[in-house]
Structure formats: C-alpha cells, structure tokens
Amino acid sequence: MVEALMPKDLASALDLLEKNECLLFAGGTDLMVQKRSWSETIPKFDKPVMFLSGIKQLGHIIDHPNHISIGAMVTLENLLVSDLTPKLLKRCIAEMAAPGIRNLATLAGNIGNASPAGDSLPVLYVLDAMVKIQSKSDSRLVNIADYIIGPRQTILAPNEMITEIQIPKRYFTNESFVKVGPRRSDTIAKLSLAGVASIENAVVTEIRIAFGAVYKTIVRDKLIEASLSGKSPSALRELVPEIIDKYSKLIVPIDDQRSSAQYRHQVSLNLLADFIRSL
Amino acid sequence: MAKIDFVLNGKKTVADCHPAMRLLDYLRTEAKLTGVKEGCGEGECGACSVLLDHKVANSCMVPMANVMGKEVITIEGFRDTQKFKVLEKAFQEAGAVQCGICTPGMIIASESLLNVNPHPTDDEIRIALSGNLCRCTGYNMIVEAVLQAAREGEGLW
Numbered sequence: 555m556v557e558a559l560m561p562k563d564l565a566s567a568l569d570l571l572e573k574n575e576c577l578l579f580a581g582g583t584d585l586m587v588q589k590r591s592w593s594e595t596i597p598k599f600d601k602p603v604m605f606l607s608g609i610k611q612l613g614h615i616i617d618h619p620n621h622i623s624i625g626a627m628v629t630l631e632n633l634l635v636s637d638l639t640p641k642l643l644k645r646c647i648a649e650m651a652a653p654g655i656r657n658l659a660t661l662a663g664n665i666g667n668a669s670p671a672g673d674s675l676p677v678l679y680v681l682d683a684m685v686k687i688q689s690k691s692d693s694r695l696v697n698i699a700d701y702i703i704g705p706r707q708t709i710l711a712p713n714e715m716i717t718e719i720q721i722p723k724r725y726f727t728n729e730s731f732v733k734v735g736p737r738r739s740d741t742i743a744k745l746s747l748a749g750v751a752s753i754e755n756a757v758v759t760e761i762r763i764a765f766g767a768v769y770k771t772i773v774r775d776k777l778i779e780a781s782l783s784g785k786s787p788s789a790l791r792e793l794v795p796e797i798i799d800k801y802s803k804l805i806v807p808i809d810d811q812r813s814s815a816q817y818r819h820q821v822s823l824n825l826l827a828d829f830i831r832s833l
Numbered sequence: 834m835a836k837i838d839f840v841l842n843g844k845k846t847v848a849d850c851h852p853a854m855r856l857l858d859y860l861r862t863e864a865k866l867t868g869v870k871e872g873c874g875e876g877e878c879g880a881c882s883v884l885l886d887h888k889v890a891n892s893c894m895v896p897m898a899n900v901m902g903k904e905v906i907t908i909e910g911f912r913d914t915q916k917f918k919v920l921e922k923a924f925q926e927a928g929a930v931q932c933g934i935c936t937p938g939m940i941i942a943s944e945s946l947l948n949v950n951p952h953p954t955d956d957e958i959r960i961a962l963s964g965n966l967c968r969c970t971g972y973n974m975i976v977e978a979v980l981q982a983a984r985e986g987e988g989l990w
C-alpha cells in the first residue's frame with residue numbers, strides 16, 4: 555500500500571518534499587477519479603501521496619494593495635462566496651461542477667491538473683494570474699501561461715508545490731466568460747472563452763482573450779491582442795473577419811468524444827466574434 | 834494506516850484506516866451508515882452526499898485524510914433534527930420520493946443550501962441540487978418540496 559504523508563504545516567511539507575517524490579493531493583476531485591480503483595478499495599496511487607488539507611497556512615484569501623492572494627487549499631466554493639474574488643473568476647466558478655464538488659475542489663488543483671478544459675484557466679490567463687511556487691529553499695512567482703506547458707504538464711519540480719495564486723487587481727470596462735457545454739454545471743467544458751477589455755474615450759486601450767479546450771493548452775496571443783488595442787470598438791467590429799482569421803490558425807482542437815474538432819473550432823470563433831461585437 | 838480524528842454524527846471518532854480510504858467506504862463498511870449510497874463513484878450523482886463541516890460534499894471524492902479534524906454528518910445523524918422532520922414531511926407531501934435512492938443525498942444538499950440561504954428561489958434550489966441526480970421524479974417535485982420546507986420550517990434555518 556502506498557505511503558501517505560499528512561504534514562501539519564508548510565515547513566514540514568516542504569521538508570518532506572525534499573526527501574520524497576510525492577503526488578500532491580488537494581481536494582481530490584480530479585485525483586479520486588483518475589486514480590479510482592474498485593469500490594471499497596483504496597485508490598491506486600503510484601507514488602507516496604501528500605495530503606495538503608492539514609496545512610492551515612494554505613487556506614487564506616488576502617487582499618493586498620495590488621493583488622488578491624488565494625491559498626492553495628482555498629476551495630471553489632470559498633471563492634464563490636468571498637467578496638475579494640474577482641467578478642470574472644466568480645462568474646466562471648459558478649459554472650463549474652455542483653456545490654458538493656465545489657466544496658472540495660481547489661483553484662490550485664484546477665491549475666495543477668493542467669487540463670486544457672480546466673474552466674478557471676482561460677479566466678486566470680486573461681487576468682494574468684501568477685502562481686507562487688515554493689520549495690524548502692526557494693520561492694518563485696510564475697505567470698500562469700508559463701506554469702502550464704502542455705496537457706497535464708507543468709513546470710513544477712518534484713520538490714515544489716503551489717502555495718498560492720495571485721491575481722492582480724485590474725479594472726476592466728468589459729469582462730466576459732462563456733462556457734459551451736452540454737449541461738449547466740457538472741461537466742467538463744467543451745470549450746470556453748474569457749475576454750476582458752478596457753475602453754476609454756471610445757478607444758480600446760487594452761484587450762485580452764483566452765480560449766479553453768481548443769488546443770493542448772489555453773490559447774492566448776499577446777501579439778494579436780496588441781494589434782487590436784488603440785482602435786475604436788466600431789473599427790474592431792469591422793475587423794472581425796480578419797481577427798477571426800488570425801485566431802483561426804491557433805485553434806487546433808483535439809478531436810475527442812466530447813465534440814468534434816470542427817464544431818469546436820467554429821463555435822470558439824463565433825464566441826470570439828460575439829465578444830468583439832459586444833465591445 | 835493512520836489514526837484520523839473527527840466528529841461523526843456528533844460523536845468524537847477515531848478512525849484507524851488508510852488515509853486514502855474513501856469516506857464513503859468508511860461510512861458504509863466501518864461505521865455501518867448505509868444511508869450514504871454509492872451511485873457512480875465519480876462525483877457525478879450525489880447519492881453519496883454528506884455534510885462536511887455543514888456543507889454538502891460527495892463522500893466518494895473524499896479520502897479519510899481530508900476528514901481529519903472535521904465534522905461529518907450523514908443522513909442518519911441528520912435524522913434526529915427538527916429540520917430533517919420538516920424536509921421529510923415536505924418531500925413526502927410533494928411526491929419528491931419515488932424509489933428513494935437519491936433522497937438522502939437530496940435532503941443533505943437541501944440542508945446545505947437552507948443553512949446559508951433559508952429563502953431560496955426556484956433557480957437557487959436547482960443550482961444547489963444540480964449535483965444530485967434523480968432518475969424518477971423529474972426534479973420539479975423535489976424543488977417544490979424544498980420550497981415547502983423553507984416555508985414550513987420558517988425560523989429553523
């Protein structure tokens with residue numbers, strides 16, 4: 555039977571990680587499904603498991619002058635009821651799973667799972683969320699887009715863990731999150747789009763767009779975004795065909811049972827057009 | 834193996850088990866609390882719902898390690914309360930119970946909702962129960978039952 559570690563504080567957790575390569579376990583709503591075994595038997599873990607739930611230091615949501623910091627064990631439901639959670643993130647969490655899962659699942663787990671269909675990811679990408687990674691001797695802050703490098707692949711080293719997620723405080727005049735899935739909640743997104751923009755004096759000064767579940771990772775392209783800012787909303791509306799063309803090349807969905815690649819491609823471009831036209 | 838301290842239906846409990854054992858299995862096989870059902874085992878159906886620190890949670894997703902220091906209430910523990918009686922009566926009168934498989938989970942999820950929102954709307958009830966599947970009733974009667982319980986249990990939640 556695999557070893558289980560249940561550290562009571564962060565220092566001992568990081569200490570243990572230096573000596574053991576572990577599977578980090580947060581709410582378990584991905585891991586209990588992925589490692590599921592026969593009913594009434596212990597899930598099949600191939601490495602020692604470190605349960606993070608006993609680490610009190612990871613349960614915070616703190617309001618800093620320039621960012622909100624969210625501890626790695628904060629649940630989706632905690633975020634849904636907190637006044638500190640950015641509106642767009644709340645809107646997205648409201649469409650994730652059902653309360654019985656949201657009371658267990660963490661934001662860090664959604665990031666750590668690194669699924670291209672992780673619903674919080676497009677929102678975290680457009681908000682430029684930073685992932686704080688700690689090991690016993692080091693601590694680094696990485697942009698979410700650099701943290702996730704492929705489906706279920708991240709840059710996390712074996713002796714590290716995510717300790718918090720930092721979301722910069724920014725006010726946008728326009729914010730949108732759309733998830734297209736077979737049911738309202740309780741489902742893995744077929745595809746999703748998060749968009750934010752700031753419009754001042756009829757000029758789009760900044761625009762950020764991220765697509766979920768249409769490529770190996772979330773798709774966000776800062777060069778395209780830069781080419782769109784500085785224009786008026788009406789100028790952008792006229793450019794919709796060209797904008798679609800630019801993103802079209804980046805959207806290369808994997809064909810799976812959830813919906814055909816072609817369908818996803820088309821629908822995500824429609825969502826893009828809707829977002830631009832809504833500005 | 835590890836010793837997991839927690840409170841189960843109001844009683845201090847020490848479970849001597851593997852930390853990765855599912856709470857669902859502990860409840861059914863060790864604690865003999867069989868009101869908690871296994872439907873899908875994948876977090877999708879809600880038949881295994883319990884209250885974990887007074888909030889609904891799917892016990893098939895919870896390893897015992899994550900129960901350490903927490904309070905677990907199953908339908909058996911909830912049964913002794915006035916709130917349960919109000920919910921039970923409303924479920925019966927609204928015709929919200931047919932085969933009954935989903936009922937313990939529905940009642941637990943309703944309690945979790947009413948705890949934070951004693952006067953829910955139709956839509957709020959549907960969202961709160963969205964993780965609990967029912968193959969028999971078509972949900973309208975269940976929503977009706979929760980609305981009735983909220984009315985008749987005025988002041989309890």
Ligand SMILES: Cc1cc2nc3c(=O)[nH]c(=O)nc-3n(C[C@H](O)[C@H](O)[C@H](O)COP(=O)(O)OP(=O)(O)OC[C@H]3O[C@@H](n4cnc5c(N)ncnc54)[C@H](O)[C@@H]3O)c2cc1C
Nearest residue numbers: 580581582583584585650651660663664666667673716876
């Ligand atoms: C019924 C059901 C419905 C669901 N619906 C949705 C949905 O609508 N949208 C959606 O996006 N997801 C959904 N999910 C998936 C899941 O709930 C989410 O991905 C959730 O956020 C995972 O969080 P967790 O804490 O449960 O992760 P865990 O299962 O504990 O961990 C997930 C991964 O993250 C890693 N990890 C956890 N914590 C850390 C850390 N501190 N540092 C580094 N790595 C870490 C783990 O090692 C693991 O690889 C659903 C799951 C179920 C069972």
Ligand code: FES
Nearest residue numbers: 872873874879893
């Ligand atoms: S058995 Fe747990 S949700 Fe179905």
Ligand code: FES
Nearest residue numbers: 931932967968969
């Ligand atoms: S009453 Fe049969 S599943 Fe709900």
